[in-house]
Structures are given as C-alpha cells and as structure tokens.
Amino acid sequence: MRKYAICGVSKRALNMFIEPILNTFSSTAKVVGLLDSDSKRFEVCKNTYPSLLSIPEYLPDDFDQMVAENQPDAVIVASRDDTHVTYILKALEKGLDVIVEKPMATTGEDCKKILDAEAKSSGKVIVTFNYRYTPIHSKIKELILEDKVGRITSVDLNWYIDTYHGSSYFQRWNRIREFSGGLSIHKSSHHFDLVSWWTDQKPVEAFAYGALNYYGPEGELNPKKEDGRFCATCDVQLDCDYYTRWNSRSKNIEVVDDHVGNTDVDSDYTNYRSDQCIYDSEINIEDTYTATVKYDKGALLSYSVNFSLPYEGYRLAINGTKGRIETVEYHIPQRVPFPTEVQTIDYFPIFGSKETIHVVHKEGGHGGADPIMLEDLFLGVDPRRPYTILSGTEDGAFAVATGEAVWRSVKENKPISINEVLSLSKESISTK
Known part of the structure; x- marks a missing residue:
C-alpha cells in the first residue's frame, strides 16, 4: 500500500487522482494528506468524498510537517503550474517520489532545477502526459x-x-x-x-x-x-x-x-x-x-x-x-x-x-487515455507493453x-x- 499526499486540491486532483484512488485503486493506494493554499478546497474535497473527512489538511508552508506526520511514499502535484517546482523540489529533497500534472514546471530554469534535484535524490518524478495513452x-x-x-x-x-x-x-x-x-x-x-x-x-x-x-x-x-x-x-x-x-x-x-x-x-x-x-x-x-x-x-x-x-x-x-x-x-x-x-x-x-x-x-477521459495511465501509476507499469510510455x-x-x-x-x-x-x-x- 503506497501512501500519497496531494499538493493542490484542485478539481483536477479530485477527479483525476483522488476519485480513482478511493474507488478503483484502494487496494494499492491511499491518500494521507491534503495541501492547498485555499482552505475552501479542503471543504469541497471532503464534501465530495466524505471518506476523507479525517485526512489532515496543510497550507503550503506546512509541507515538511505534512511529510513528517504522515510519512507519504509519494506526493501528487496538481496545483497551479507555477507552484509545481516548489513541491517537486521539496519532495525530492526528502527522497519522495512525485507524480506531477503537466507541465512539469513553467520555465526551463525550473526544469533544470528539477533535473539536478532528481539526480541527487532517491525519489523519481513522473509527469502525467496522458496523451501518450x-x-x-x-x-x-x-x-x-x-x-x-x-x-x-x-x-x-x-x-x-x-x-x-x-x-x-x-x-x-x-x-x-x-x-x-x-x-x-x-x-x-x-x-x-x-x-x-x-x-x-x-x-x-x-x-x-x-x-x-x-x-x-x-x-x-x-x-x-x-x-x-x-x-x-x-x-x-x-x-x-x-x-x-x-x-x-x-x-x-x-x-x-x-x-x-x-x-x-x-x-x-x-x-x-x-x-x-x-x-x-x-x-x-x-x-x-x-x-x-x-x-x-x-x-x-x-x-x-x-x-x-x-x-x-x-x-x-x-x-x-x-x-x-x-x-x-x-x-x-x-x-x-x-x-x-x-x-x-x-x-x-x-x-x-x-x-x-x-x-x-x-472509454474514459482524453480519448480513453486516463484509465490506462492511472493503471500504470497505481498498479505498476503494464509488463506486456514493449515500449516505455510513462514520462519522467x-x-x-x-x-x-x-x-x-x-x-x-x-x-x-x-x-x-x-x-x-x-x-x-x-x-x-x-x-x-
């Protein structure tokens, strides 16, 4: 069972990641923390998915506290694009894996920071380019x-x-x-x-x-x-x-x-x-x-x-x-x-x-791509596929x-x- 902290409790996070974790991949994944700059997002999330009522909530400056208290294996970053780099770098510094919505960052400069950080970390980054699927x-x-x-x-x-x-x-x-x-x-x-x-x-x-x-x-x-x-x-x-x-x-x-x-x-x-x-x-x-x-x-x-x-x-x-x-x-x-x-x-x-x-x-979002990609993310890469498809x-x-x-x-x-x-x-x- 892998534990995930959600950075950016956006509509995208709710529909693309949280709902599948709760309803399709609950045997292999669970949400252990929610982080967002807007407390209203926590309310919307928990009203939508009452099973998350006991999940702790954190503001952006509380990232270290969230990790220390919940020990996630990975973070899922679905916040506003310009904030992706902040959460990715913090996660890699702690050796955590990252699943991040595209784009990975908003500038080449920030991408270089992420490349350098991953090279020094035991954590790995996956970018969810679902069009591949x-x-x-x-x-x-x-x-x-x-x-x-x-x-x-x-x-x-x-x-x-x-x-x-x-x-x-x-x-x-x-x-x-x-x-x-x-x-x-x-x-x-x-x-x-x-x-x-x-x-x-x-x-x-x-x-x-x-x-x-x-x-x-x-x-x-x-x-x-x-x-x-x-x-x-x-x-x-x-x-x-x-x-x-x-x-x-x-x-x-x-x-x-x-x-x-x-x-x-x-x-x-x-x-x-x-x-x-x-x-x-x-x-x-x-x-x-x-x-x-x-x-x-x-x-x-x-x-x-x-x-x-x-x-x-x-x-x-x-x-x-x-x-x-x-x-x-x-x-x-x-x-x-x-x-x-x-x-x-x-x-x-x-x-x-x-x-x-x-x-x-x-069937499924983005021309049937989303359900296939989610299986790779939460069940492991399909071993029958003869080519690499998850992006780093x-x-x-x-x-x-x-x-x-x-x-x-x-x-x-x-x-x-x-x-x-x-x-x-x-x-x-x-x-x-």
Whole structure:
C-alpha cells in the first residue's frame, strides 16, 4: 500500500487522482494528506468524498510537517503550474517520489532545477502526459517501432482548440504567463511531448510566430471595453458570441467536456472565479502559434495551434524514408458542428497501397487515455507493453523547454536553442 499526499486540491486532483484512488485503486493506494493554499478546497474535497473527512489538511508552508506526520511514499502535484517546482523540489529533497500534472514546471530554469534535484535524490518524478495513452497515439508509436515509416524526416501537426475549450483558458489563471508559462507551455507541452515520444528524438531548436488574435481587449468580437467583468453577471453577455455559442438564456445547456480542470463559477474557491472576461487587459499570453522545431536525429516538426476555432481536434502526418502516417481527429464529436467519422490511421508505404487501420477505441477521459495511465501509476507499469510510455523529468523538461523556446522566439524573432533554455551542455544531455 503506497501512501500519497496531494499538493493542490484542485478539481483536477479530485477527479483525476483522488476519485480513482478511493474507488478503483484502494487496494494499492491511499491518500494521507491534503495541501492547498485555499482552505475552501479542503471543504469541497471532503464534501465530495466524505471518506476523507479525517485526512489532515496543510497550507503550503506546512509541507515538511505534512511529510513528517504522515510519512507519504509519494506526493501528487496538481496545483497551479507555477507552484509545481516548489513541491517537486521539496519532495525530492526528502527522497519522495512525485507524480506531477503537466507541465512539469513553467520555465526551463525550473526544469533544470528539477533535473539536478532528481539526480541527487532517491525519489523519481513522473509527469502525467496522458496523451501518450490514447489508443490512437499508442498505435502510432507501435507502427513507428515496427519500422513502417522508416527514419522519420518530418512531422506536420496542426492542433485545433474550439471556442468553448479555448476561451476557458482566458477565463482562468492560465491567461497570466507568470502562472502558466503561456499556452505554448501549458497546452502545447502535451503536443511537443507526443512528437518527441513518437519519433524518439530530442528537440534542438525552435523558431516561431505567435499572436493574441481573439482574446484580450483588442479582440474583434469584444462587445464592451471594460475590465473586471464576469460571464455570469455581465451586462453584455448576450452580445458576446463566445458566451452565446455555449449558453442559453434559460441556462439549461450542458456542454460535453472531458477536461476536468474546469470548475463551477465561484463555489469551489475563495476569492477566485473561473468565468473571468476573456477580453480583460491583464491577459498577457498568445492564442495562436506556428512553429518549426528541429530534432537531434534530423526530423523537422511543422506545428500550429489555434485556441479559437469552430471545432476541436487535430491533423497529423508523420513522414519517413519508408512511408507516411496520417490521421485526423475531431475531439469531443458532440461539440463538432458537422458529422464526423470514427478516427482511423492511414498508412502509405513509400511504394505501395494505402492501408487504413481501425483502432479499438476505449472509454474514459482524453480519448480513453486516463484509465490506462492511472493503471500504470497505481498498479505498476503494464509488463506486456514493449515500449516505455510513462514520462519522467527529461521528457517533462524538453516539452517545457520547447514551449518556452516557441514563445521566446515569438518575442525575440530568432531561433531559440533548447539546450540554452535548459542551460544544458551537449555532454550533459548525452549522458542522461
């Protein structure tokens, strides 16, 4: 039985970790401590899961006390992104294992601190890149390992975030770069990790363009230039296209979503609301990126992401010396405003006939990924799987560093070295 302390009793922590520990993995895991900066979160957690009523509560400065009193084997970090590094470093200093939500940190500098700390610690860090576990994504990895594509030369990845999901980042703390690192880190680190995992290549350099096109005070659909509004009480809510697309005047529309980070308007936190106006002037991140990333074994990534589109999904192509893989996903079909087919993978040998691969789809969050990942986390890695899928500190660091390189390139208008972002020498990378 492994004991876990929860750092950041967020909605994500409740739904992604605490609920499965209590209801699915209770024979191998248990929660022994809760830590958060907002005492209201403890109340919400224990009202939701009464079996945790006796679990002790701690504030951020009480981390050492929590560990001393409860002797956890590991900590689960699901707090605001910029606080991840603090809890990871404290846990590693005490030789504890860490499970951390992506991104591992919000800067390359903090990732370097974590890499150095883990090297000196008996504890290990797992970063929960659940996209690796989506059945389609795992199958793509298997096709590459079967040498269907050959040596990978280029990847085209275009990611689309719809107006429901995309605008939610600009209603919450994510819209402040100091808290989230910006969306090239908070969100795109998922995508950069997938590419590195699929190709088994490390990013070397990135060049990018980006902009704030839809949100912020200059957003073209802003019905009123005024800071401090909230969607639920806004006097121009019915003049806001982002609001009316997903809400009705009778408030009886329930939008299908599998992103457990979203919260109720104001019931889950003290002095914080997740329905802040998407046009506020404090927003200091981008909502649109295009980037080119170079990898250490020669692959080139052409990447784009847009956070205000009519539907959610992505288009992927992986090209190699022996063939090409293509797939198109429409994420959460119930939100796509046109009929969609079940996702498949198309394989084109460089000389030969197209093959369409139908993958068994599974239930659960993030396209069936979450339940599989949770089994690896709390039951141990599936020994039948012939490849590594759980990600560690190096994976987390390169994903964050690529995201930071992207937004730094946007600001500085020049290519940015990934090793420079991480302050790593070539020798330190090659020996890891």
